[in-house]
Amino acid sequence: MSYDGAIEALSTDALKFVKDDFVIGLGSGRAATAFVKSLSSFIKIKNYNIKGVPTSLQIKLIAEKGGIPLVEAEQVDHIDIVFDGADQIDSQKFVIKGGGGALLRENILFNLAKKVVVMADKSKFVKNFTRSVPVEVHPQARNLVTYEIKKLGGKAELRLIDRGYPFFTENGNIILDCNFGVIKNPKILSQKIKQVAGVIESGIFIRKPDVIYRAKTGGKFDII
Structure with missing residues (x-):
């Protein structure tokens, strides 16, 4: 089942939220990549003076190739709007992110932004x-966090890449993928996870999106 046509269509529609002189957070993943490519053409046509704040090296390279001027998060005191994807969205509109490992930077931008658009x-x-x-966990805290996650009712697995090597984030940390089964109260769970020493960030984002695009088959989408 392909959503490619809808992702492309909604990434173009989302440009209506972009204004001249905006500072724009650029998320990571498939939907964010499609949006960045649309944004690149859009600002050239409109001659807009915007600045993009990338959440990962992947999206930074795509934005640079498209000619989008970039700054880092520490160089700005606000972000007008963030465009990002999601790994899962629940009925309360909480979001799980971090499948690509950029959860810390993505969550910083979510909380800096005046408006968050998720696709x-x-x-x-x-x-x-x-x-x-x-x-996201400091490498020295792996055993401690694994133990504490178990006490919270979860099972933590170290994220690995080829040949069994640990996956490291761009911040030099490891990722524990933690299975809690069905999560009915994500806000409380995220707060408990973040209280554990050595935890850098939780993939449950408490800052809810302001706009959510849902891609469907056949090139269609809706906004919820």
Whole structure:
């Protein structure tokens, strides 16, 4: 089942939220990539003077290729709007992110932004979270956090890449993918996870999006 046509269409529609002189947070992943490519053409046509704040090296390279002027998050005191994807969205409009490992930078931008726009395909929408929660952890805290996650009712697995090597974030940390089964109260769970020493960030984002695009098949989408 392909949502590519809808992702492309909604990434173009989302440009209506972009204004001249905006500072724009650029999320990571498939939907964010499609949006950045649309944004690149849009600002050239409109001759807009915007600045983009990338959340990952992946999106930074795509934005640079498209000619989008970039700054880092620490160089700005606000972000007008963030465009990002999601790994899962529940009925309360909480979001799980971090499948690509950029959850810390993405969450910083979410909380800096005046408006957050999330774009995801229909398969990502659920009543309650069912997927594992990515947790960014200092490498020295792996055993401690694994133990504390178990006390919270979860099972933590170290994220690995090829040949069994640990996945490291761009911040030099590891990711524990934590399975809690069905999550009915994500806000409380996220707060408990973040209280554990050595946890850098939780993949449950408490700052809810202001606009959510839902991609459907056949090139269609809606806004919820």
